[in-house]
Amino acid sequence: MINTLRFTFFLFLSSICSYSQTNQVFKTRYQGIVKGGTAIIGNNIVNRVDYNNTANDPYYNHTKQALLNDEFEMEYIDIDNDESTFSSSSAELFLDNSQNKKIVYAGLYWAATYKYTSGSQNTNGKFGPEDLAREQFTSVKIKLPNQTEYTSVQGVTLFDGIEDKNYNYAAPYVVYADITNTIKALPNITGVYTVANIRATQGALEGGVAAGWTLFFVFEDPTMTEKSISSSDGFIGSISTPSDVVFSIPQHTSLNSIQAMVLGAALEGDNNQLGDKLFIGNQTTNTFTALSTPIRKEDNFFNSCITQGDQYLFNRFPDSKNTLGFDVFMTPIPSSFINSNSEELTCRFQSKGDQVFVFFSALQTEINPQNLEKESSTLVKTKKGQAIKFLPLNNDLLVDDTKTFSSINRLQKNNTINEVQDIYTINSATLSEGYYLLANIFKTEQKAQEFIYYVNSKKIQADFFVNPLNNYYYVYLAKVSTPDEAIELYTTKMNTSYKERLQMLFVNDGKPEIEPKEVPIQTLTIPNQPKGFYIVANVFAVNDNATNFIKQLTLKELQPKTFTNTVTHFKYVYLKKFDTVDEAKKELEMLVRLNYTDKLWILSVNNSK
Structure with a gap:
């Protein structure tokens, strides 16, 4: 249940406008105390078209060489093969332990630059209309998970720039709809959401x-732990001077050590337009x-992408890295950014170059991590063949991946990696077990x-497998x-041979038993670490x-314990330590019989003669 009595908190906006432009003041849309969390999905609804690609083909170029949306002909994405829709795109919601999740609130937003139906750019570089019509844009359709028919959604306009002299060159609009009751009717909220019939200008438009x-x-x-959650919306289009969204922090929230x-x-x-920033801080201290x-x-x-933490969200169709002007994000706030004695936290938006229209902001802070309820059963058995979808949105497992570790820098050969991220897991009886270095995912x-x-052309070997749960490549x-x-x-970028982003993925074959002779054993020499045989459950570079x-x-x-490898500074989480390898094997075998089927291995430390 939402506890609205134990704590009170408010959200307000302090906007500082420049060049006489008008911002639509942000207002609180949702606030509450929830034992649970938040999730966010989304997708762009227009995309570039050229000689080789339709709008439905993802635009993966998110480099400094990528063209901008005013350098392309832009058309509607329409992926649903439904004659009743003219635009459509989808995104999939992944939630770990979805059977435990009960929806509290769901808010849908759609936004676009929409001066007229279609436009073009002449040889002199000037933009003009081809079709001056501008239809109503406050109604769309949504197709919910495991449903074949669309549901109509009527929204309310938060902002329309057509009559505003500062914005009518692009005429951006923002519409909001509360669809909580619609989502509550679903037996399971996870799955694919498709939104259709969002209107925007086609072709070309100034900006x-x-x-x-x-x-x-x-x-x-x-x-899950208890969270303080607050969201707000409006329109901030002028951020050459700071525009602030100020969230108050509930009492008993220790932001110095708790996730935000x-x-x-x-x-x-x-x-590729620099200058736009999101600051986190405190108005009172101006820090x-x-x-x-x-x-x-x-x-x-x-910068035109949809992300969670330091990951692109690829569970979309189309799954463009570069959305050409549409941003959605969910980002951890490092605890070092926050004054633990403060009663407020401010999100400050500012840009000294790129034009950005911000229309939604939310803050989630952990209240009391000691309120975790124990599960009714001690261990849950993973059925053979059961799979965990890639990049689950379990907010309690999200981490601060913005920290930099000197130990990782020492491991690098080209000094281009500053972070080590989680090793994600897929459980599958049909895939070969092991740790994979992923370069990309395709539909x-x-x-x-x-x-x-393309990778082979750089003299790098590559292969693919199909995830049997989502059929992605x-x-x-x-x-x-x-x-x-x-x-x-x-950390070495494939021994300096590959300069693009990589993702570590562990594939578990889902076998319910491990024979002692098959138990993986690793050997390490770690100065000053007590010798023995450790049953290790995981290893991390981020604390x-x-x-x-x-x-x-x-x-x-x-009852997990930890030790740190003083050479690499990686932290090892282990369950028990033994003097002999036979004792360690017996304990691991017992854990398997108790249905602990996550990856375990034996680490031999300082036992080499």
Whole structure:
């Protein structure tokens, strides 16, 4: 249940406008205390067209060489093969332990630049209309998970720039609809959401054509920590001087050690236009720090992509890396950004170059991590063949991936990696078990093969497998048997041979039993570490990852411990330590009989003669 009495908190907006432009003041849309969390999905609804690609073909170029949306002809994405729709795109909601999730609130937003139906650019570089009509844009359709028919949605206009002299060159609009009751009627909220009939200008438009939708969820889950959640919306189009969204922090929230998340959505943030920033700080002390991730740089936070933490969200169709002017994000706030004695937290939007239209912002903070409820059963058996979808949106497992570790820098050979991320897991009886270094994920085999051909042209070997749960094609550059080998390849960028982003993925074959002779054993020499045989459950380079993983093991009534490798500075989470390898094997075998089927291995430390 939402506890609205124990704490009170308010959200307000302090906007500072420049050049006489008008911002639509943000207002609180949702606020509450929830034992659960939040999730956000979305997608763009327009895309580039050229000689080789339709609008339905993903635009993967998110580099400095990528063109902008005002350098392309832009048309509607329409993926549903439904004659009743003229535009449509989809995104999939993944929630870990979805059976525990109960929807509390769901808010749908759609936004676009929409001056007229279609336009073009003449040889002199001037933009003009081809079809001056401008239809109503406040009604759309949504297709819910496991449904074949669309549901009509009527929204309310938060902003329309057609009559505003400062914005009528692009005429951006923002519409909102509360669809909580519609989502509550679903037996399971996870799955594919498709939104259709969002209107935007087609062709070309001054400033570029951009459009998309985002869906913000608040859910309850009794197995998760209590969260303070607040969302707001409006329109901030002029941010050459700071525009602030100020959230108050509930009492008993220790932000110095507890997780905080900022979520948001914006229109027209260009990939290669620098100067737009999101600061986190405190108005009273006027102390602010620019937020960044490996994808969202400090001086280009709004850069045309859809992300969670430091990951692109690929569970979309089309799954463009570069959305050409539409941003959705869910980003951890490093605890070092926050004054633990403060009663408020401010999100400050500012741009000294790129034009950005911010229309949604939310804050999630953890209240009391001690309120985790223990599960009724001690251990849950993973059925053979059961699979976990890629990149699950379990907010309690999200981590602060913005920290930099000198130990990782020492491991690098080209000094281009600053972070090590989680090793995600797929459980499958049909795939070969091991640790994979993923380079990309595609929805079609043709695109996967084209990417492999591109990688091979750089003299790098690549292959793919199909995830049996979502039927996506996972392109990988290497497969190894241990996490240490995977981390070494990841931190060295495949021994300096591959400069693009990589993702570590563990494939578990789902077998319910491990024979003692098959138990993996690794050997390490670690100065000053007590010798013995450790039953290891995981290894992390980011301390917060280890902390959150330990929470999950504690819920299963296990008693995990940790030690740090003084050479690599990686943190190892282990269940028990023994003097002999036979004792360790017997204990591991017992854990399997108790239905602990996550990856375990024996680590021999300082036993070499």
